[in-house]
Amino acid sequence: MSRARKAAVTEQFDLFLPYIADLPLRDQREMMERPFFSLAKSKRVKPIDYTSPDGKLWVHVSANPDYGMATIWDADILIYCASVLADMARRGVNDVPRKLHIMPYDLLRAIGRPTTGRAYELLGQALDRLVSTTIKTNIRAENRREATFSWLDGWTQLVDERTERSRGMTLELSNWFWEGVMMKGGVLSIDRAYFDITGGRERWLYRVARKHAGGAGEAGFAISMPVLFEKSGAEGQYRRFKFEMLKLAEKNELPGYGLSVETAKDGEPMLRMRRIDGKGGAETYLPANPTEPDVSPGKHAMPEQEAVPVKPVLAETGQGRGQGGKPATSPSPQVDVIDARKLIRSTVAGLSDAATRGFMTDETIDYLRQNCPGWDLHALHAEFERWVNASSERTPADWQRAFIGWVKRHHEKHRHTLRG
Secondary structure (H helix, E strand, O other): OOOOEEEEEOHHHHHOOOOOOOOOOEEEHHHHHOOOOEOOOOOOOOOEEEEOOOOOOEEEEEOOOOOOOOEOOOHHHHHHHHHHHHHHHHOOOOOOOOEEEEOHHHHHHHOOOOOOHHHHHHHHHHHHHHHHOEEEEOOOOOOOOOEEEOOEEEEEEEEEOOOOOEEEEEEEEOHHHHHHHHOOOOEEEOOHHHHHOOOHHHHHHHHHHHHHHOOOOOOOEEEEHHHHHHHHOOOOOHHHHHHHHHHHHHHOOOOOEEEEEEEOOOOOEEEEEEEOOOHHHOOOOOOOOOOOOOOOOOOOOOOOOOOEEOOOOOOOOOOOEOHHHOEOOOOOOOOOEOOHHHHHHHHHHHOOOHHHOOOOOHHHHHHHHHHOOOOOHHHHHHHHHHHHHOOHHHOOOOHHHHHHHHHHHHHHHHHHHOOO
16 A cells, blocks of 8 residues: 655646636546445445446445545545546646646635644545555456556655645546546536535435436436445445435435435335435536536446436425426326335334444434533444343333433543543
8 A cells, every 4th residue: 555655846846736626526427326435434444345236347345444444525535636637638638647736725625624734634544545445346347357446546745845844745546546537428517515415325325316317307317225225335234224315305405406205116115316406505507408418528438327217206395397396298107206204204113123223323423412522422332232232121112312311321420531
């Protein structure tokens, strides 16, 4: 693994102009399509193993135990790099480089991060994860059985040799990533509001929606929940994942995309995603016509897979309506639109206590951080789970409420041990 190092630079580095924060944002298609990143903020070392439903494509992602797997937030750095490369290609730059000279301040501003000292420290940790995470896949392996790479081949801090002050950094992109950006149709424009999304699964779901529904027209795309689960690479059980997706559909707060739930032929829910310009701070430049090409600097693109376009479905939420709120004139297939709230309640009712073990909901985390600050909640949750498992009489009827009560008692008893 290529670790970060400091390198002296002369005034020649001033020839590299920084990219400004309003750089048009582009994401690499295949990164949006497959599970390449951890969706958790906590350190993940468990590998991701994914095979497409048709069995033709596969992805294996492994993490360095010292650094953990690259996360969906670390991917913001790659989005910035893809945007820089695409902008170079658009402007007709010859020999678009694989090694980028960037200013960290511009990168952090472009991806909506603060520019504090702590932010620069976290940026270095993210770059280390992008270097240390290893991906094996047969996607674009060409004449080989597989391609093996890390997102970055290395990164370097640049220091002025006279003043010893930082003059930016270089990021050496992997050849697989660089080729993916430069191929024809290799990148898609994304909303700047994407960087305001805080949850890992919400960020992942936005990228899925942009990939499949961004140019699909009024009808959007419907994807079955089991396929979504496999595409996410998320840890945990399918029932937990389905419950969380249903909650996201009920909230319907994804910028630029409306979410609704339908029933598939096998009885499992399907998630329909439809582009809504301006929703949640989204922009209006994304193509409405599915045949309209997106930004495409180079050679060729992978075909669309795993999402099924369907005709509009009339629902109380207004989905399937034409301009001006009038019903769409095209006939709709017989697809049942279901109430997400009812499905959530039935899903919760059908979940056994064992199925809800091992995780904290976002609401639980937010509540405890506000009312019991200073604790490592993941460590406390592991301790709570060991306490529950020690006796069959301790099995709670409501896991989240029981954990909250347990932490509050722990906080009252031990908060004097917290450092001020």
